[in-house]
Amino acid sequence: MRGIAGIALVAVTAAFVWGQETAAPTVDEHTLLLAHFDEGFDADYAAGDATAQVNGAELVGEGKWGGALRLGEGQDLSFAAEGNLDMAAGTLMFWFRPDWQPGVPRSHGLLSMGLDGDPPGYFVLSQGWWESSGGAGRMYFVWDNQAYMHCSTQAFANMTAEDLGRWHHIALTWQEGARAFNAIYLDGERVAHNAKTDITVRQPASRLFVGSDRAQDGQRWADGLLDELVILDRPMGDAEVAAVFRAQEPDWAAIQARRWAWLTDVLEGPEPELPRAQDGTLLESRALLDEGCPWTDPDEIPGIVAKLKRAGFNVYVPCIWHGRGTRWPHPTEAPESGLAERFAALDVDPLAELIAQCHAAGIEVHPWFCVVKRERDLHPEFVEEGTPSGFFDAHRPEFRDFIVGLMTDVVRNYEVDGINLDYIRTGGLCRGELCRAEYRERFGTELEEDAQTRTEEGRPNPNIVAWQDEAIGEIVRRVAEEGRAIRPGLIVSVDGHPHPPADPPDTNGRNEGPWVDAGWVDVVYAMDYGRELSWQRMDAVRAASDHAEAYVTLCGNYERTEEGRVVARAGEHVAKLIDYCRRRWPGNGVGLYLWSLLTDEQIDALRAGPFTEDARPHWLRPGG
Numbered sequence: 001m002r003g004i005a006g007i008a009l010v011a012v013t014a015a016f017v018w019g020q021e022t023a024a025p026t027v028d029e030h031t032l033l034l035a036h037f038d039e040g041f042d043a044d045y046a047a048g049d050a051t052a053q054v055n056g057a058e059l060v061g062e063g064k065w066g067g068a069l070r071l072g073e074g075q076d077l078s079f080a081a082e083g084n085l086d087m088a089a090g091t092l093m094f095w096f097r098p099d100w101q102p103g104v105p106r107s108h109g110l111l112s113m114g115l116d117g118d119p120p121g122y123f124v125l126s127q128g129w130w131e132s133s134g135g136a137g138r139m140y141f142v143w144d145n146q147a148y149m150h151c152s153t154q155a156f157a158n159m160t161a162e163d164l165g166r167w168h169h170i171a172l173t174w175q176e177g178a179r180a181f182n183a184i185y186l187d188g189e190r191v192a193h194n195a196k197t198d199i200t201v202r203q204p205a206s207r208l209f210v211g212s213d214r215a216q217d218g219q220r221w222a223d224g225l226l227d228e229l230v231i232l233d234r235p236m237g238d239a240e241v242a243a244v245f246r247a248q249e250p251d252w253a254a255i256q257a258r259r260w261a262w263l264t265d266v267l268e269g270p271e272p273e274l275p276r277a278q279d280g281t282l283l284e285s286r287a288l289l290d291e292g293c294p295w296t297d298p299d300e301i302p303g304i305v306a307k308l309k310r311a312g313f314n315v316y317v318p319c320i321w322h323g324r325g326t327r328w329p330h331p332t333e334a335p336e337s338g339l340a341e342r343f344a345a346l347d348v349d350p351l352a353e354l355i356a357q358c359h360a361a362g363i364e365v366h367p368w369f370c371v372v373k374r375e376r377d378l379h380p381e382f383v384e385e386g387t388p389s390g391f392f393d394a395h396r397p398e399f400r401d402f403i404v405g406l407m408t409d410v411v412r413n414y415e416v417d418g419i420n421l422d423y424i425r426t427g428g429l430c431r432g433e434l435c436r437a438e439y440r441e442r443f444g445t446e447l448e449e450d451a452q453t454r455t456e457e458g459r460p461n462p463n464i465v466a467w468q469d470e471a472i473g474e475i476v477r478r479v480a481e482e483g484r485a486i487r488p489g490l491i492v493s494v495d496g497h498p499h500p501p502a503d504p505p506d507t508n509g510r511n512e513g514p515w516v517d518a519g520w521v522d523v524v525y526a527m528d529y530g531r532e533l534s535w536q537r538m539d540a541v542r543a544a545s546d547h548a549e550a551y552v553t554l555c556g557n558y559e560r561t562e563e564g565r566v567v568a569r570a571g572e573h574v575a576k577l578i579d580y581c582r583r584r585w586p587g588n589g590v591g592l593y594l595w596s597l598l599t600d601e602q603i604d605a606l607r608a609g610p611f612t613e614d615a616r617p618h619w620l621r622p623g624g
Contacts, residue, residue: 022250024065025093025230033084033231038066041077043229048083057211063227064095064167064248069211071222072099076211081113081204084231087123087144088201091232093171093244098224102161103536104128104137105502109213109220110170114206121146121202122216125172127156136503137537141192143174143182144201151192153184154534158262166255167227169245173235176201181235181564187255188245190238191532195564219458238562262535263580272583275618283618284582285589286611287315287525289368289420289554292596293327295354296339298346305357311603312611315364315589317420317493320351321406323373323392327351333406337376355415364617366418366491367410371403371475373423386432394426394471394509395435404478411483411490417617418491418522419483424476425496425510426468439467459504465511472509480520491619493523498551500540513541516550522621523588529556531569533577538585547622549587558597568597571605579610588619 027034027045035043037059041052056075059067069077085092092111100108107128115121121144129140129152137157142150156164171185180199184192206215210229211222228248236244246252275283288308294300295318308316320327325336328351329343343350355365374383374392382392382399392399407419429451439447443463450461476494483490498512505511515521526541528534533553542548555577557569574592581590590610592598 022248025228025244025248030232030234031230032086032090032233033079033229035079035229036066037063037069037227037229041069043079043084046079046084049080052077052079053207055214060225063225064097065228068095068097068225068227071211071224071226073221073223075221076209076214078207078209078214081206081208085113085204085208086233087115087174087176087203089175089234091171091173091230091234091236091241093169093228093230093232093241095167095227095248096170096222096224097167098127098156098164100127100156100164100223102159102164103540104157104164106223107136107220108223109211109218110222110226111208111210112213112215112218113204113208114215115144115146115202116205117146117202119146120205123204123208124213124216125170126213126220128220136499137534139184139192141172141182141184143172147196147199147201149174149180149182149194149196149199149201151182151184151194153186153191153530153532154528154537155186155191155259155532157534158532158536163258167225167249169249171236171241171244173241174201175235179564183235185238185241185245187249187259188242188252189256189259190241190562191530193560193562193564195560259532262532263576266580266583267576269583272586274582274586274615277616282613282615284615285315285364285617285619286313286615287317287366287552287589287591288313288595288598289317289319289591289593290595291319291322291368291593293319293336293339296327296342296350298348298350298353301350301354301357304354305361305363307598307603308358308363309361310607311598312606312614313592314362314615314617315366315418316354316358317366317368318354319368319370319422320410321367321369321371322375323370323390323423324375324378326406328410330409351410351414359415362616364417364491366420366493367414367416368420368422369403369407370423371407371421372425372427372472384432384434386435387430388426388428391423391427393430393432393435394475395430395438395467400471400475400478404475404482407479408482408486411486416487416490418493419479420493420495420525421476421479422495424472424494425506425508426472427508429464429468429507442467460507464507465505468507468509469505469511469514470509473515476515476520477518491522491621492520493525494521495525495527495554498524498526498541500537500544502540513545516545516547516622519622522550522619524551525554525591526551527554527593529554529558529593531559531573533580535580535584542585548585549620550622551585552588552591553581553585554591554593555581556593557602558594566597568599568602571599571601571603574602575605575609578606582610589617 043050
């Protein structure tokens, strides 16, 4: 059947010109499966078995082209994976009209498939995923979870009710090998991407389910109409996916313009009214995070300070603990690899020198700790078999004493203005013997059993949440209390994914709201590095808090190319994101990640836009 006549998809994309009549997709030499859902559930073309196994799905007449599938609660169908889907390389496309509420507060499973291996893997497309770990509101495409090949977008959660309720073109692409990647495209635009080297993925172990996450025995349903399912044996590129969308959507230009209305509407509004000091100086905190450590070379410090000043930033957040040793001279703790020789050869403490030069330029310094992260065989006494990989065991009192002591030592010995806590979470559920015993002592139940149970509302077991919260919360509380006992004006910030109370709580102990309410945390940097910000989610978080000013969106200044390379984001877009945040969410300023990709183009755009005027750091503190 591969020779079936028809206009090839590639030909459709190449031939598209403005004004050409749009049409449904057709078969070409790369097609593995095509299902129009006009006259039946079975595929109209399939390289493998075309037969659909139907579980409650309905055929309706109001499709994007002809008929469509209705996929509500308890409704899905499936196709055999063999011959119809190539895990090594491919594209999967369809049209979808969601029946979702604005903001998408509930989860929805669109596609799922089990993968082989030990442990087994899965392939899934889900709106909402890992809600208890920061995944609420995002659409995830997990190509192979065991290969850690997944990417996500918040685009649907950002849509108005009108835009959300129309037909959308969704495309997924993937390729394994030396330059592996997977990506999500929405209405012709790549909105999520992940790339790694030398990746081999698992093979299908179940049918491909359309309309649910049944392959994981889940209860997430698509809740909408689905039409024109296409699977190819090769990954399409950006231009090809865009052309397919335009060849099938007559209103494509207006749709793409509306996608950015959330940004343009705010930027076209009035300038923000920010506070000023008595001398007229603008009061606005502008933080820049630096995950590297060029500042450990004193010769580099003047250039770093000059660049910060030139860009208009007034808060520098250098990472001094990445879970693999200290990045500052410490009397007993071993430094990160490669720094011991540098520190031994210096007659100056680089962290002290950095702070002194920043202060002379009017720039605050908030050292950054990846608190529970463990990147090498460091302090084995703080882990056991069953501790989440790449993390220390936050349930060990000895570890909490160690890490709090390390952070408060910095507060005591250096003239810091604040401290930033990243990786302030357990990293998963510790299943070691000591953890199980501690949990049993604390709650009188078994950890493994409680981890498998949920409330009637489908939320995580409250004992699991409490156990994780207590361990991480103790670290945050102690750093805040002990640090401010040393420096009363200390600003405590955390990097996370804050969520409104209606969302399930984080089961890794990272629940920022109570920390803010208790006055422990002054700033929550909501990590949001995409081109499109999660503005509806941030609105909901701030609306639910008595301390809205504490929540600051941390924007990104980098992109991933179609080939997976990390490159600097266009300066104009970086400036627009920062300007948007200071206009929409006044409070504790703005933040940008990361230093190493701050370009002259970005600096010029910031200075021509939101940072035209210099500013002095200004903090609003929940604790008063």
